Structure formats: structure tokens, C-alpha cells
Amino acid sequence: MTGHDNIALISASYDAFRRGDLDAALAFFHPDIEWVHPDGMSDHDLGGVERGLPAVKAFMARARSLFAEVGMRPDTFFAEGDQVVVTGVNHMRAAATGREADITVVHHWRIRDGKAVRFEDLHDTAAIRALLEPVDETPPETASGDEEAAPAGEKAVSGGAEAEAVSRGEERVEPWPVIRTGFRFWESRVLMSAIELGLFEALADGPRSVDRIVAELGLHERGVRPFLDALTGLGMLAREDGGAYGLTPVSARFLTDAQGTNVAGLPRAASKLWWESWKGLTEMLRTGRPQNEANAGDDPFEALYADPERVRAFHAAMAGGATGAALALARDLDWDGVRTVADIGAAGGAVLRALLTAHPHLTGVGFDLPQVRPHFEQAAREAGLAGRMRFEGGSFFTDDLPGADRIVLGHVLCDWDAETKRDLLAKAFKALPDGGEVVVYDLMTDPGRTGGGDDLFGHLINLHMMLESPGGHGYRPADAAVWLREAGFGRVSVRPLSGPEWLAVGVKE
Numbered sequence: 175m176t177g178h179d180n181i182a183l184i185s186a187s188y189d190a191f192r193r194g195d196l197d198a199a200l201a202f203f204h205p206d207i208e209w210v211h212p213d214g215m216s217d218h219d220l221g222g223v224e225r226g227l228p229a230v231k232a233f234m235a236r237a238r239s240l241f242a243e244v245g246m247r248p249d250t251f252f253a254e255g256d257q258v259v260v261t262g263v264n265h266m267r268a269a270a271t272g273r274e275a276d277i278t279v280v281h282h283w284r285i286r287d288g289k290a291v292r293f294e295d296l297h298d299t300a301a302i303r304a305l306l307e308p309v310d311e312t313p314p315e316t317a318s319g320d321e322e323a324a325p326a327g328e329k330a331v332s333g334g335a336e337a338e339a340v341s342r343g344e345e346r347v348e349p350w351p352v353i354r355t356g357f358r359f360w361e362s363r364v365l366m367s368a369i370e371l372g373l374f375e376a377l378a379d380g381p382r383s384v385d386r387i388v389a390e391l392g393l394h395e396r397g398v399r400p401f402l403d404a405l406t407g408l409g410m411l412a413r414e415d416g417g418a419y420g421l422t423p424v425s426a427r428f429l430t431d432a433q434g435t436n437v438a439g440l441p442r443a444a445s446k447l448w449w450e451s452w453k454g455l456t457e458m459l460r461t462g463r464p465q466n467e468a469n470a471g472d473d474p475f476e477a478l479y480a481d482p483e484r485v486r487a488f489h490a491a492m493a494g495g496a497t498g499a500a501l502a503l504a505r506d507l508d509w510d511g512v513r514t515v516a517d518i519g520a521a522g523g524a525v526l527r528a529l530l531t532a533h534p535h536l537t538g539v540g541f542d543l544p545q546v547r548p549h550f551e552q553a554a555r556e557a558g559l560a561g562r563m564r565f566e567g568g569s570f571f572t573d574d575l576p577g578a579d580r581i582v583l584g585h586v587l588c589d590w591d592a593e594t595k596r597d598l599l600a601k602a603f604k605a606l607p608d609g610g611e612v613v614v615y616d617l618m619t620d621p622g623r624t625g626g627g628d629d630l631f632g633h634l635i636n637l638h639m640m641l642e643s644p645g646g647h648g649y650r651p652a653d654a655a656v657w658l659r660e661a662g663f664g665r666v667s668v669r670p671l672s673g674p675e676w677l678a679v680g681v682k683e
């Protein structure tokens with residue numbers, strides 16, 4: 175079996191576990207499987223080596239009795255010979271204590287005769303033990319020893335169901351998560367208005383008093399203070415001792431033009447382009463159909479590119495949306511052996527601009543629909559890179575992709591269905607020379623991942639693609655690895671890139 179087959183096998187086994195289909199998961203295991211866990215878990219009967227399927231099943235039954243929830247979320251698969259190494263996060267909730275945590279794990283697999291014959295689970299045993307083992311809950315001794323009289327202010331919890339819950343040691347549950355979530359659009363709207371008013375640009379050369387902000391931006395004084403304080407609460411402004419408001423490091427870098435890394439086009443487009451489609455989320459959930467002009471199943475870019483005003487907003491958004499990935503690609507990838515780079519679905523060329531600016535030996539070609547040419551070429555001129563980055567118009571559905579040492583496919587696969595994703599990777603493979611690489615970045619996520627932060631953002635972007643494009647959807651890092659293998663890439667790796675952004679690299683060997 176190839177490394178690709180081995181990754182597909184292990185990945186399918188994780189999928190079966192996630193579905194709760196234990197028989198299907200065990201079908202991928204060799205009858206002689208060796209099942210290895212750290213000795214540090216032995217006193218919970220979860221350590222050491224088990225041999226053979228019945229012993230593995232017994233191990234799993236023991237684990238199920240100890241954990242009310244076990245959700246392994248693999249994110250990176252590496253294959254070499256008969257081995258597959260998987261990194262990921264296991265979300266575990268102990269049945270006895272109710273404590274839960276995301277435990278980082280490394281799984282080492284060996285494959286023989288098309289089946290997993292050895293599995294070793296490496297993790298921080300102290301973190302898992304902390305979930306399972308009771309903590310000493312003896313209250314600290316008080317100075318007076320008198321614990322009868324509760325302070326008057328705490329009387330509210332002394333009666334009814336809540337008091338009983340508190341006396342059982344349960345956490346008090348508040349309605350604020352619901353209320354805050356319901357009104358989070360206020361936060362977006364505050365940011366969007368600040369961008370529309372030019373507030374961040376106005377503060378680029380230093381903090382301003384409220385009066386000066388009112389005068390310079392032509393505002394009515396009524397709402398300005400809570401508006402500035404809300405932006406301060408969001409981390410976009412800082413309030414000085416004298417009462418003036420200034421930029422924070424984040425807003426100075428990413429909401430002004432000072433450093434060539436302004437991402438304001440993205441929240442601006444959220445208000446201009448996507449606010450309306452998100453109002454249709456309930457409808458999309460009922461019908462599965464996008465909530466924009468692509469509602470009838472059309473190519474979403476056809477309608478978009480018919481309206482010059484929306485194209486401008488879209489390309490400003492793409493420049494903002496690609497900034498985090500572009501900076502990380504320029505910084506984290508080795509560009510020494512690369513002379514030419516082709517960005518497929520290059521939009522206004524933000525990624526090429528970042529790469530060519532950071533690596534002066536590179537030349538680049540941006541491939542995109544012909545309507546994009548003026549936006550791309552203007553951006554190249556403005557960056558002083560017109561001689562090193564050129565535009566090639568075409569459709570990646572009907573035309574060959576331009577050749578280059580390294581091909582970048584960023585925020586493109588998510589627009590399309592799985593078959594098109596695969597076709598695009600096959601086209602990239604065809605366009606590359608031997609030894610060339612395709613670099614895919616996207617906001618990849620995992621259906622089983624239910625944390626906040628980047629996980630949450632990943633699910634939201636997945637919904638966003640469904641609201642915007644008939645076939646669009648997010649995908650897991652493991653899917654990217656499998657598709658790259660299917661396209662013919664010999665060496666494949668997947669890893670986090672920046673924030674919720676992931677990077678998948680395939681080398682044509």
C-alpha cells in the first residue's frame with residue numbers, strides 16, 4: 175500500500191470511531207493488533223500493551239466506563255513506509271467527575287496487509303489523570319470556624335433549586351452566554367461603522383480627544399463616547415490617561431494603510447456583500463441553497479463580476495482575508511529553491527505581493543478570471559512589482575493552469591464541491607514540474623470539533639461558503655491530505671498556518 179492508502183485507511187477508522195460505529199472502526203485493525211498506551215495510565219487500567227482484537231475491545235469498554243465523552247479530532251497525517259503518524263486533539267470528559275479537556279495527542283500507527291497492526295497513543299498522562307481523579311474539596315479552615323452565617327449579599331442563593339444546585343457543588347448557570355451571542359452583531363456593526371467613518375485612518379498619526387474626533391470625522395457628539403468605549407472593549411482602540419483615544423497594535427497594523435497590511439476591506443465587505451446572505455441562514459438550513467444570486471445553482475462569480483462596485487468590494491475583502499495567510503506563507507515556507515510561483519484564483523494579487531516583497535528573487539503569475547485583470551494589475555503597479563508579477567486570465571474549469579515551481583491555491587477549494595476540489599488539485603499536479611509543490615491554504619475545520627475560537631470560526635466559514643456558493647463547503651485537514659494523495663502528490667503534509675487557517679502541501683515526486 176502507498177502512504178496515501180495508509181492515510182486513507184487510518185482516516186476512515188477515525189471517521190468510524192467518530193460516528194460511534196465501533197465494528198466499522200475495528201474492521202480496519204489486524205487481528206494481531208498491538209494497542210499501546212503510556213504506563214502512567216496503568217492504575218486506571220488504561221496503560222501498557224494489549225494484544226489482539228478482543229483485548230482492544232475490552233480496553234475500549236474500560237475507557238467507555240471511565241469517559242462519558244471521547245472525541246478524537248485528527249488534524250495532521252504523516253505517512254512514511256508502513257507508518258502513519260497522526261497529531262490531533264482528543265476531547266475527553268470523565269464520567270465520574272464531569273471534568274473535560276482537550277488533550278493533545280500523537281498517534282503512531284503501523285500498517286501490515288492493509289490493516290493497522292500497531293497503535294501507540296502518546297499523550298500527557300497527567301492531564302488525563304487530572305480529569306479522572308477526585309480533587310481534595312475540603313474547604314479551607316476559616317479563622318473563626320463559624321460557617322453558619324452567610325453574608326447578606328449571598329442570600330439570593332439560599333433558597334430553591336439554585337441553592338440546591340450550589341450545595342451540590344454545581345456551577346451557577348447564567349443567561350449571559352445566550353444574550354451576548356444574540357447581540358454579537360452589535361460588535362460587528364461597531365467595527366464596520368468605525369471603518370466606514372475612517373476612524374482608524376484618522377488616528378493613524380496619534381491619539382485624539384473625543385472633541386477632535388467629533389470635529390474631524392463630522393460626527394454628532396451624542397453616540398461618540400459609547401462608540402469609542404465599545405471599540406476599546408473590542409481591543410481596537412486604547413484609552414489614554416488624559417481621555418484621548420488611540421490605536422492598539424492590532425488596529426495600527428491591520429486597520430490602517432501604514433504597513434501595507436490593512437484588512438479593513440474584509441469587515442467592510444461583510445457589511446456590503448454578506449450581511450444580506452447571512453440573513454437567509456435559516457432558509458439555507460431548510461433548503462440547502464445559497465442565499466445570494468447563486469440561489470438557482472449558478473456559478474457565484476458570474477453574478478458577482480457583473481457588478482463593478484461589488485467586484486471592488488470583493489477584491490478589497492479578498493486582500494484583507496488573505497493577509498494573515500500571505501504573511502505566514504512568506505515567513506514560514508522555504509522559498510530559497512523556488513524561482514517562480516503561480517497563484518491560482520489570485521484575486522487582486524495580495525498573496526503574490528506579500529511573497530514577492532519578502533523574497534526579491536521570486537517572480538509570480540496570478541491566474542484568475544479575465545474580469546480580475548484591472549484589479550490585479552493596478553495592485554501590482556501600486557506595489558512597484560509590475561515587472562515581477564503578471565496576470566494570466568482564464569478559467570480553471572476550462573484552461574490549463576500556468577506552470578511554476580510552486581503553485582498556491584488559497585481560499586479557492588472551499589468555494590466548490592468535493593469533485594471540483596479534486597479536479598483543481600489534479601490540474602495543479604499536471605502544471606507542476608517534478609519536485610514542484612502545491613500549497614493549499616484555507617480555513618479548514620473538522621466536523622467533530624466544537625471548541626470556541628478558531629474551531630467556531632471554522633464552522634462559521636463553512637456555513638458562509640454554503641450561503642455563497644451551491645457546492646461550496648469547508649473541509650478537514652485530513653481531507654486535504656487524502657485529496658492531494660489522490661491527485662498524485664508523493665509527499666503530503668498538513669499543519670496549522672495562522673489563526674483558523676491551515677496549510678496543506680503536496681510535493682510532486
Ligand SMILES: C[S@@+](CC[C@H](N)C(=O)[O-])C[C@H]1O[C@@H](n2cnc3c(N)ncnc32)[C@H](O)[C@@H]1O
Pocket residue numbers: 475492493495496518519520521522525541542543546568569570571583584585586589
Ligand atoms: C475566494 S477568492 C480567493 C482569493 C485569494 N486566493 C485569497 O486567498 O483570498 C476565489 C478566487 O477564485 C477566482 N475564480 C473563481 N472562479 C474562477 C475560475 N473559473 N477560474 C479562475 N479563477 C476563478 C475568483 O475570481 C476569486 O478571485
